[in-house]
Amino acid sequence: MEASAQDLTPTGRVILGMLRLGKRTGYEIKQIVDVSTRFFWAASYGQIYPELKRLEERGLVGSRSEPTGGRARTEYRLTATGERALDDWLASEAEPAHEVRDEAMLKLFFSEGRDTEEVLETVRALRRKHESVVARLREIHPEPVDPDPGPYLTLEYGLGLHDWAIEWCKRTERRLERRLARSAREKARV
Amino acid sequence: MEASAQDLTPTGRVILGMLRLGKRTGYEIKQIVDVSTRFFWAASYGQIYPELKRLEERGLVGSRSEPTGGRARTEYRLTATGERALDDWLASEAEPAHEVRDEAMLKLFFSEGRDTEEVLETVRALRRKHESVVARLREIHPEPVDPDPGPYLTLEYGLGLHDWAIEWCKRTERRLERRLARSAREKARV
DNA sequence: TGGCTCATGTAAGCCGTTACATGATTTT
DNA sequence: AAAATCATGTAACGGCTTACATGAGCCA
Numbered sequence: 001m002e003a004s005a006q007d008l009t010p011t012g013r014v015i016l017g018m019l020r021l022g023k024r025t026g027y028e029i030k031q032i033v034d035v036s037t038r039f040f041w042a043a044s045y046g047q048i049y050p051e052l053k054r055l056e057e058r059g060l061v062g063s064r065s066e067p068t069g070g071r072a073r074t075e076y077r078l079t080a081t082g083e084r085a086l087d088d089w090l091a092s093e094a095e096p097a098h099e100v101r102d103e104a105m106l107k108l109f110f111s112e113g114r115d116t117e118e119v120l121e122t123v124r125a126l127r128r129k130h131e132s133v134v135a136r137l138r139e140i141h142p143e144p145v146d147p148d149p150g151p152y153l154t155l156e157y158g159l160g161l162h163d164w165a166i167e168w169c170k171r172t173e174r175r176l177e178r179r180l181a182r183s184a185r186e187k188a189r190v
Numbered sequence: 191m192e193a194s195a196q197d198l199t200p201t202g203r204v205i206l207g208m209l210r211l212g213k214r215t216g217y218e219i220k221q222i223v224d225v226s227t228r229f230f231w232a233a234s235y236g237q238i239y240p241e242l243k244r245l246e247e248r249g250l251v252g253s254r255s256e257p258t259g260g261r262a263r264t265e266y267r268l269t270a271t272g273e274r275a276l277d278d279w280l281a282s283e284a285e286p287a288h289e290v291r292d293e294a295m296l297k298l299f300f301s302e303g304r305d306t307e308e309v310l311e312t313v314r315a316l317r318r319k320h321e322s323v324v325a326r327l328r329e330i331h332p333e334p335v336d337p338d339p340g341p342y343l344t345l346e347y348g349l350g351l352h353d354w355a356i357e358w359c360k361r362t363e364r365r366l367e368r369r370l371a372r373s374a375r376e377k378a379r380v
Numbered sequence: 381t382g383g384c385t386c387a388t389g390t391a392a393g394c395c396g397t398t399a400c401a402t403g404a405t406t407t408t
Numbered sequence: 409a410a411a412a413t414c415a416t417g418t419a420a421c422g423g424c425t426t427a428c429a430t431g432a433g434c435c436a
Contacts, residue, residue, distance in 0.1 A: 010291075010395075017300035027415050037299055040292040044397055049417055071404045073415060090300060091308050096293035098319065101200075102230040103286035105344050109227055110207035110280060112340035118281050119339045129288065147365065149309045150302035154295050157358060164354045168347060175337065200423075217387050234425055239389055261432045263387060386433075397422080406413070 008089050010097075011047040012055055016078060016086040019061060024075040026052055035140060036151060039133065039158050052076055060085055104129070116183065120176045127169035130162045137162070198279050200287075201237040202245055206268060206276040209251060214265040216242055225330060226341060229323065229348050242266055250275055294319070306373065310366045317359035320352045327352070 008016070014037060018029045026048045033043045052074075055061045060082035066075045078086070104126040111119045137158050146152040198206070204227060208219045216238045223233045242264075245251045250272035256265045268276070294316040301309045327348050336342040 013293075013296060017296070020300070025415070026417090027413095031414095037296060040290050040295040042289075042396090045417075046398075046419090047396060067404095068414075069405065071415060086300070090297050090304060090312075093311070093315065096297065096315070096319075097291055098293065099232075099289075099291040100230050101287055101289040103203075103288065105230040105347065106203060106207070106227060107280050107286065108339055108347075109341055109344045110210070110276070111343070112338060114280060114339065116339075121283070122280075125283065125286070129286075147369075148302060149298055149304065149306075149366070151299055153301070153362070154299045157295065157298075160358055161351070161354065164351065168350055172343070176339070179337075215387070216389090221386095232424090235389075236391090236426075237424060257432095258386075259433065261387065382436090384433100384435080386431100388430085390427100390429080392425105392427085394425080395423090398420090400419080401417085403416095404414080406411100408409100408411075 007058075008085060009051060009054075010041075011043050011051045012060075013086075013089055014041060014043050015048065015051060015055060016060065016082055016089075019076055019078045020083070020086060024077070025073060026076075037154075039137070040154070055082065116176055116180045120173060120180065123169050123172050123176065127166055127173070130165040130169065134159060134162045134166065197248075198275060199241060199244075200231075201233050201241045202250075203276075203279055204231060204233050205238065205241060205245060206250065206272055206279075209266055209268045210273070210276060214267070215263060216266075227344075229327070230344070245272065306366055306370045310363060310370065313359050313362050313366065317356055317363070320355045320359065324349060324352045324356065 014033060015029060018032060021032075023029045023032055026045070030043065030045055030048055033041075037043075052061065052063070056063055056076075059079055061076045062079050063074050063076050065073070067073050104122060107122050108119070111122070137155060141152065141155055204223060205219060208222060211222075213219045213222055216235070220233065220235055220238055223231075227233075242251065242253070246253055246266075249269055251266045252269050253264050253266050255263070257263050294312060297312050298309070301312070327345060331342065331345055
């Protein structure tokens with residue numbers, strides 16, 4: 001039985017993809033993940049190093065010791081099997097995983113009856129969060145040009161999505177501010 | 191030492207929140223999560239039942255056996271301490287967790303050089319996915335009216351967000367279709 | 381009477397983060 | 409000389425999903 005796309009672990013996918021993009025060491029993979037896919041797919045050292053070894057055992061990657069002076073360093077590359085597994089995964093029509101954990105939304109869900117001022121602070125914090133993501137995304141590529149699929153496409157998606165979220169926050173903040181002003185007026189009347 | 195908001199586990203938060211909304215059994219909590227928060231915060235039986243027991247040990251919830259005929263059934267309710275923990279969490283200014291795992295985006299990130307037709311299929315599948323989410327969200331509340339924070343606010347967010355994603359997919363599909371037509375013309379010329 | 385819903389739980393396993401440990405090289 | 413960066417790894421723990429196991433009540 002051939003190793004198929006379904007056998008790739010989540011972190012295995014990132015690793016194979018990054019190796020094809022020319023990354024070589026576990027360290028390098030982690031660095032690039034942290035400024036690219038981590039906005040929709042993170043990976044930690046605790047996953048990357050063990051997974052590289054497992055991928056090697058399964059023949060999807062090969063390794064070579066390439067120290068920098070006295071500093072240990074292992075370069076990895078895709079094998080033909082690994083490349084096939086990557087392509088199979090990319091072409092696979094299995095329902096792609098999509099998970100979200102958004103604590104701010106969970107707070108808002110349970111916010112009926114809370115002080116408007118407090119809720120407002122939750123929304124403002126959420127907006128600031130999305131703004132900081134947008135800022136970091138803009139740093140990555142200040143001048144998007146490449147119309148092809150690949151890193152630019154997902155960057156553009158991220159920018160658009162977080163921009164939308166910022167606008168939603170602003171609208172919601174205005175709504176809550178009006179509520180606040182209204183209840184202040186009512187209080188004054190009493 | 192008082193139990194503070196920081197001690198609440200992720201699932202613990204959902205449970206306390208749902209109990210305040212009037213849910214009573216683990217089963218009921220799971221049912222409601224599956225048609226509400228699960229779009230931004232899921233929970234499974236394997237987490238809910240053990241967590242209810244832990245919350246009880248810590249005094250944040252209380253339980254009472256309330257069988258339906260011969261069918262075992264345990265009703266839970268918030269204690270004063272639990273209510274305080276919930277409020278503390280809602281008001282806490284700790285950076286709220288925000289995690290995304292979007293396999294479709296990961297595929298697109300690694301899609302440089304893939305057949306345009308294949309990439310197009312990935313984007314179409316993504317659009318269908320968002321469309322099905324929007325369809326399910328619309329079923330929940332066909333006529334949103336409530337302007338207050340709470341379930342309606344997050345529903346509105348979900349609808350807007352997934353709608354935005356659908357539009358992005360459509361734009362991207364058109365872009366890729368043009369690319370496909372262009373390369374078909376070029377091939378014809380050769 | 382058969383299937384669905386209500387209801388509770390456990391066990392195995394996967395996946396992941398954090399913190400720790402180590403040490404060389406490069407930059408300031 | 410110190411701090412940052414390059415580089416690799418492990419251990420402990422947390423959290424979650426899936427599958428399994430069980431059984432009562434309700435409806436067609």
